[in-house]
Amino acid sequence: MPNRRCWNCQSPIGQKETFCKACAKIQPFIETIDYFTCLGLERFLQIDLKELEKRFYRLSRQFHPDFHYGKDETEKNISLENSAFLNKAYRTLRDPVLRVEYLIHLEEGGRNGIAAKVPQEFLEEIFGLQETVDEFRSAMDLEIKEKLSGKLQESLKVLEDRQSDQEKRLFELFGHWDQVAGNPDRSANQQHGSSLIHEMREILSYRTYFRNMIQDIQDLLQGHTKRREVRH
Amino acid sequence: MIRPSSKVVGIDLGTTNSLVAYMEGHEPTVIASQDGRRLVPSVVSFGEGGILVGDAAKARLILNPKQTVYSIKRLMGKGIADLKDEVQLIPFQLVETRPGVVDVKIGESVYTPPEISALILKELKKRAEAFLGTEISQAVITVPAYFNDSQRQATKDAGRIAGLEVLRIVNEPTAASLAYGLQKKKEGVIAIYDLGGGTFDISILKVKEGTFEVLSTNGNTHLGGDDIDQRIMKVLLQDMTRKLGHSLDHTPELLQMVRMEAERAKCRLSFEEQTDMVIPTSKSSIEFRRAMTRTELEELIGDIIEKTLGPCRQALEDARLRPQDIDEVVLVGGSTRIPMLRREVEALFGRPAHCELNPEEVVALGAAIQADILSGGIKDMLLLDVTPLSLGIETLGGVMSVLISRNTTIPATAKELFTTSVDGQTTVDIHVLQGERELVKDNRSLARFLLKDIDPMPAGAPRIEVTFLIDANGILKVMAKELRSGKEQSIEVKPTYGLTEAEVERMIEESYQFAESDVRQRMLIEFRVEADSIIMHTEKALRDGRDLMGEEEISQIQKALEELKVARGGEDHNLIRERIKQLDEVTHHLAELMMERVVKTTLKGKKLG
Secondary structure (H helix, E strand, O other): OOOEEOOOOOOEEOOOOOEOOOOOOEOOOOOOOOHHHHOOOOOOOOOOHHHHHHHHHHHHHHHOHHHHOOOOHHHHHHHHHHHHHHHHHHHHHOOHHHHHHHHHHHHHHHHOOOOOOOOHHHHHHHHHHHHHHHHHHHOOOHHHHHHHHHHHHHHHHHHHHHHHHHHHHHHHHHHHHHHHHHOOOHHHHHHHHHHHHHHHHHHHHHHHHHHHHHHHHHHHHHHHHHHHHHHO | OOOOOOOEEEEEEOOOEEEEEEEEOOEEEEOOOOOOOOOEEOEEEEEOOEEEEOHHHHOOOOOOHHHEEEOHHHHOOOOHHHHOOOHHHOOOEEEEEEOOEEEEEEOOEEEOHHHHHHHHHHHHHHHHHHHHOOOOOEEEEEEOOOOOHHHHHHHHHHHHHOOOEEEEEEEHHHHHHHHHHHHHOOOEEEEEEEEOOOOEEEEEEEEEOOEEEEEEEEEEOOOOHHHHHHHHHHHHHHHHHHHHOOOOOOOHHHHHHHHHHHHHHHHHOOOOOEEEEEEEOOOOOOEEEEEEEHHHHHHHHHHHHHHHHHHHHHHHHHOOOOHHHOOEEEEEOHHHHOHHHHHHHHHHHOOOEEOOOOOOOHHHHHHHHHHHHHOOOOOOOEEEOEEOOOEEEEEOOOEEEEEEOOOEEOOEEEEEEEOOOOOOOOOEEEEEEEOOOOEHHHOEEEEEEEEOOOOOOOOOOOOEEEEEEEOOOOOEEEEEEEOOOOOEOOEEEEEOOOOOHHHHHHHHHHHHHHHHHHHHHHHHHHHHHHHHHHHHHHHHHHHHOHHHOOHHHHHHHHHHHHHHHHHHHOOOHHHHHHHHHHHHHHOHHHHHHHHHHHHHHHHHHHHHO
């Protein structure tokens, strides 16, 4: 790591420092900073949201442009950029799904994207559901519509249950990951770590299908009930 | 830089009324005029005697409806197409000199909404300067939270035209929350429901130990008390036509009279169950009278109030909260005095709504607090606001691709990589949009950016990283960098709506000219008054002291007197001053002689006594 120096007084400063000890001026984040480091956290997936908020508020008070208004242009710009980065870090880490997606991105680099392949039979299942949805949309006959609506309601229930199972598994994996990440002997855990990442990626891919399908069916059924209410 | 010697004021630039406030020690305080008025009506009148603002202008709404502009805030950053439902109810003339941007035409002159807003800001600036006894050059100005980038920029431009450096654009509901937080020590999850003269906002905040974090915001920048007035107006005009025959002329005078009576009736119906509206008619000498009950009003405006509830539900959903998660509901804006509105809001949130602080003043107080924070006064309050609308760019097929989604805490940033599609291409065109819809055409076009001076390379080779940054004002900044060379790219901004930098510069210059002609006008009046007094005294002296002077001296004085009278009838204050000086010189001897006589008489009198 090259030595970092204060842009103002040229005193040496540490990699994580955001204020110069000598002249007290605000310093930009280093280029390679990640959201976890920004908020002073290890790369763990289980995060105490209260603690996270506390850190976010504390750092905001250091960086926010409101508290750098009377200063010179360089300081104002750094405060603006640091705040913007901090806001993005907080927004990502407070949401468990965005958090794990970000962690996978950090661990695997940008090369694979988040989406993993899902099995063919799962895709066929989704296509089947999509057909029922389309059928329901185009159905004119009230009786047929009612029947399809019942069928969709059942499917919705199944989808929601499966999604919540998946979510439970995902949060379990969060715990496993944190154990691995917390182990000082990283090389011994590397394989375990990447198999965890693999499984989490899989769940995230399923999740996208589940979420979209659930949303579609919910909207459709809601619209249906609303129209029925209007008619009555 | 903040100049330590000058005060930063907070300004609520409202649709109907505007206010200016400052921090008196630790207490935000509204600055009143010398006769104790706290609100400046947001009305500007262009008359023969010059430009009037505030109460004086409001008095001319009926007398000079075509030259008197009200509710200019509703026109900020808008085009005529946005206003088609109400154009026929507006007594002054609207024109569209640039596509998508509405201007006001008064006689032969065209004024942009920022220019007219600047006149209101100048009035507030003057009021603050008179009160504080110091020059005011910096201000915090509030805007509706749901204002888009163009409307914010237009407000900032108005400040600059008025000679004010706008330190911060603050969202109105957020400002209100600051005032409640400071003065009422409110904590927890707070919903601020703000319905003003022309705009509606709902903001949900988490307030904790001096940190004000906006969780979500929503609204409608064209929904407010004015819409309610228009509903009553339509009923009045219909009934008048029915009663007085179809010949009823919708003259600007009539429209303005009906509008003002509708507004007054609306206010009365918040306190009374029934009210009478009276409109004098010019043709017949009879008055038109119509009664309205509160129930009838509620039927007329039910859908307007309903229109505010949708955004409230959306704001709750975006904050991932249910109504019962809200600890406090605070009402802001004059329109929240309507009992039906209060009922509906309380029903939605399932709890009583508060308005301990004056709903018409609380936003200005909050602006003063924010001004104090920026000046380094208050150090323990932190405000984290959000951007109300998603920001994105146009991608293939006319689809908007979102870069920063709505309700993201600001400052917010997003980076995007761009490249070329043709060999040797040296520019890339980027179209920036704001809104929540899928298709480009359904969203608001903010600007087109042109990345220039790209080194000619094979298609796809340049890698240009563009950083979109929404600052703490909610205003977009764009920067670009060529990643291979690390070279900063120059960007040419073409705002789709609103004013270009050059236009703002020109208006600032013109406003100085206005200021200069204002000064000239005042000098002229002052010298005319002085001339009148000198003419009167000289004529008296000529009568009383005729025996003291020779013919030649008399005719000299008479000539100078005539010359002053001619100059006084003209417009040149310098000439009047010159002639006053001249007359002074030739009457100097006479004045001495007269003084001598007075002294002698007095002495004689004394001897006698």
